Every structure is written in C-alpha cells, then in structure tokens.
Amino acid sequence: MKLTRWAASVEKPDASYSVGWSCGKETLANGRYDTLKGSYYAQPIHDAEFERKARELYPDCIEMTSPNVWPSENALPGFEQFFEQLCHIIVDTAALVARSCDRYGVAKLEGYQTGTLENIVRTSVSTKARLLHYFPPPPLKSEDERPDSAMATDDDWCATHHDLGALTGLTCQMFVDEEAHRPFAKPDRSGELPPLPELENHPDPKTGLWIKDRSGRTTQIHIPRNCLAFQTGQALELITRGKFKAVPHFVRGTTADKGGRIARNTLAVFTQPNLWELVDERRDFATLAQAVLGGTV
Template identity: 55%
Template sequence: MTHQDLTDARIPVTVSLEELQNGTVSLSTLEEAFGPNSLGLILVSGLPEKYSTLRHRLLSLSSFLANLPEEELRKLECPEAKWLVGWSCGKETLKDGQYDTLKGSYYANPVQSFIGTRKAQQMYLDLPEYNSSNVWPDRDVLPNFREVFLEMCSLIINVAAMVAKACDRYALENVLGYKPGYLESMVKESVSTKARLLHYFPPTENNTSVDSASEPATVEDDWCATHVDHGCLTGLTSAMFADESVPLPSMSNSLASPPYVGELDQSPDPKAGLYIRSRSGEVTRVGIPRDCLAFQTGEALEVITKGKFKAVPHFVRGIAPGCGGRVARNTLAVFTQPNLWEMIDENRDFATFAKEIIERNH
C-alpha cells in the first residue's frame, strides 16, 4: 500500500474489495467505520488494476481544465443549474457568507438513463441542478476528458454499491423498519448521483491565512470550509499534489493520449489535506493511500438510518505559502444520492431535502 502524504495522518478502517465482494465484512468493522464513535469513513483496498491509471489521468486533466483560458471555462458554466453542472468557481458559500474562490469544480451527472432522467425532468422542473444536461469540454480542448471521467465514476459507483450492500446488512440489524437492500439499490439505480472533479488552486500570500506552525484545530479551513455532504455515500480518491510552477505539457498532438501532470510524492506541507471533525469534536487529519478509495457518510444517509450513521463534518486545509512551488491539489468526489422522488423520511423526498441544502450553500 502506498502511504504517500500520510505522515501523522490517521488511516481509517480498511477493508478489501474481495471482502466486500464475498460479503465477509463484519458488522463490528462497519460499526468501527461508521458508528457513533467513528470517523464515518472507510477505505477500500485491492482495487482493479486500471484504477491507478484512471486516477492519475483524470486528476491530471483536472489541472489542465482549471488552467484553461477564461473564455473556454465560461463555455462550461451552467448558471441556470446554480453552477452544479459544468465549471464552477466562486459561486458557493460555505463559511460566514464568503464565496469560495480557492477551488474550482467541474460537476457532471455520471449516471443517466432515458427513463429515469426523463422522469426526474418531468417531476422536478424546478431542479435544473439535477436535470440539466452535462456540459463537456470540447474534445479538441481536453481530449478524452469525457471518456476518462465517466469510466472512473463508473468504477467508483460499482465499489460504492458493494459498500452500500454491507451497510444494508448493518442497518437491517440496527435500524427499526429499514428496507432490505435500500442503499445498494439506490447506488445502483439512482440518476441523481453527482460527481465533482476538484482543483484547489495553489496558495498565495493573499488567499490563505494558514499558519504552518498552528495546530489543526485552530487553523482556518481555507481550501474547503467545514461542511457535510448531503448525499448517502461519497466516494473519494486520494489527492494528487501537483507543482504548477512547472508549465503544463502541451495538449497539441495528444488527441489519443493526453499527457499526465507530474505528481509529487507528498504534499510540501505535511499539515495540508483532508480533516474530519469526529463525533466528540476532535479534529483528525485523514490519510487516503493512493491505491485506495475512501467512502464517507452524508446527511441523507444519516436521515435514512435514523442517526445510526452520521454525516461527516470535514474540511481541507491548504498548503501554507512558502512551502515550495505553486502546488495545487486535485481530487474527485462522487456523491451517491437517492433519486429525487425517493422518500428519505416521513415528510421529505430527496428533491425537497436537496433544495434545502442548495439554498443554504448557493
């Protein structure tokens, strides 16, 4: 297992893909990963061989995307979808009403079916953020972006379905009235799943207030403010740290195979990265090995399991200025979410629930 950038980081509960496939993950392991005293996060090791290649390629493309000329990025914006489709930067508020300008995001719905998507569009005309068509970069601008993005998301969703199946076993034992197979079915069949490719811009003296000597509990969550996801299970890749003081390779003559971005062995700032605020309020830096996927719980799953699994408050701490180079951070999050018409409690379908969150953050 490759434990890059994991100095002083806590490695969450880890299970193998084989264990998930065989249904041999114990309920006590799931309790340790997702229960009341947990980090609310599990790692999956032993992924298919193609995972490493897909990860490096897609996260490289995140740097190419974020560094496109402004006129190309504007072509990818979708304001009618509240910037939750296509390119978004500076449109989201997560802390004290401040707009988040320290990262750029590319959103797409990786799962679409004629029947399911049509149903969502007909039932929820007022939710274009879930019903709008994806906005893909032109192939001559970012070759193979769409193909690599969708293949990576498909792999993550397939693994998420196995994690969901294990969660279903736990919930049947611990949640009164839980519907058998609910979470696995939702992950496999939902057309509301949303993927977000993230690019955290290199820090400058003007856009960060991180004090490298400070303890994590006292620093500002400058690269991504403290929040919880509002879906069920969020699949996360490990982050790629790339030094963007080195010019990006040319995309010319690269239609068949876009060039990679050079990945640093580790972050130049050992305190930078993903942090989770535990149930007790403790702040912990979490390490995701390069060859693993992480899955964490969101608000919808907390509601569905009546609080047995709790949403994970988390944030990303940026690299302190002066730590070397212009280092960016790239990662991918896939938010598995119920179909808009599915009820998550006695009074709300997921569409109603999602509107509350979107209005809070945008």
C-alpha cells in the same frame, strides 16, 4: 481571454453552476467568493426514463436535472470518457460498501429493507460527481493576512460541512508542483494529454482532508494512492434514522511560503437518492436537497 471563453462554454448559470465548470461562484463562511478552487460537475449515472421522470416531477430542481455539459475533444481530448469511466469504478465500489451498510441496517433497524442503499447507489440519476482542482496558494498580502478569498482558519481550502447524499466516494489527493510542471500540456501523438508528475506528499504535512468525530475531535485522512475512501452523508443519516452519521469534514490549505506552487486535485462522487425517493417519513430527497442548498437546515 481564450481560457475565459472556454470556461463560459461549459458553465451553466441556470443550474447554479452545479453542472459543468464552476469557479469563484461559491461563497465562504466569511461571505467572500471562493476563488481558491475550480470544480467540474457531472452526473455519471444515466437512465433515460428516470431522467425524464426527474425533469417532469421537479422542473425547478435544475441543479439535479440539467443535462451534463462537456468540453470539446479539441479542448480536452478524452475528458468526458475518462471522467465517466472513473466515476463508474467509484459507483461500482460504493455499491459494495452500500451492501455492507444494508446488512447493518437490516440487523439494527426495524422495517429496514434489504438492498435499500445499494439500490440508491446503483440506480439513482441524482448522483453527482465533482472533479476538484485546488489552485496553488497566492502570495500573502502581508505576513499575517490570508488572501481575500480564503478564511483565516484551518478550513480555508474547503469549509467544514456535511455531504448531502448517502455515500461519497473519494479518490486520493493528487499534489502537482505547477512551478516545475506547468498545467498547459498539448496532446501527444495518441491524441491524449500526458499525465503530470505527482508529488509523494505535500511539503506542509497538515494540508489536505480532515474529518471531525462525534466529540468534535479532528483527524487528518490520508487515502493511499490507487485507493478509494467513502464517507457518509446527510441522506444516509436520515434513511438509517441516525445509525449512520453524516461526517463533518474540511480541507486545510496552506500558504505560499509553505506550499509553493503546489496544487491539489481529487474527484468526489456523491451517491444520492433519486429526487422522489423518501429519506424519512415525510421528505423526499428533492425536499432535503432544496432545504440544504437553500440554507434552511
């Protein structure tokens, strides 16, 4: 009950649960609610003038314009500070990647403006961060049946999809054995929560992030610890007229008999254009976002 009250205090139903805490609100390809992961969403780039402009021009785009909500310091000491610090590291690194993409765009695309993507990455208040916790798999109901909230496919932890934005920054995946290290720690004398010991890898070697190339072949992605990876999204594909392609990807889960009580944790930062910025000759990013989120593209 205490956890339920905490979750309710940081949920934003009016923003379609795309700000703050979200769990069991998304539907999978089979129509069932996804209860196998929890997400915490926030927009880490702040500019009062741009934020006001977005709210005034796009009052119905609440998912992109709603202010962040954070748990209290008593509930999660340091959470807001550390969340935004890590996001800023990822955004600053993404800007360097974007600079290289811009050089390619200038060389290959007529009329492409120097600094197009780097400016989006550095200044857009639409950039969205998603801290993800994939819960340990529940026991199977029978020998060959997946849990109700999962699909009987390889993408049961996260279905195959394209990211909406320009560049997505990803941390390495952090696996924690919650049987050995229960995630109910209390702050130490410094007031901070102690870190949970990480596993070097998952006992099921196929668990984790996979991508598909242009021919449909799948490749597992291993991001080294203390490293970042970046992948391209739909907005960048449109901005570069298809020179960069949005990467289809999914997260493969496991079953309790293979994975025990092991959880997966990661942070994704989706750098996205400001809502009013054009992604092609006729659409701004708000139009693209509403079409994608509404399932019309």
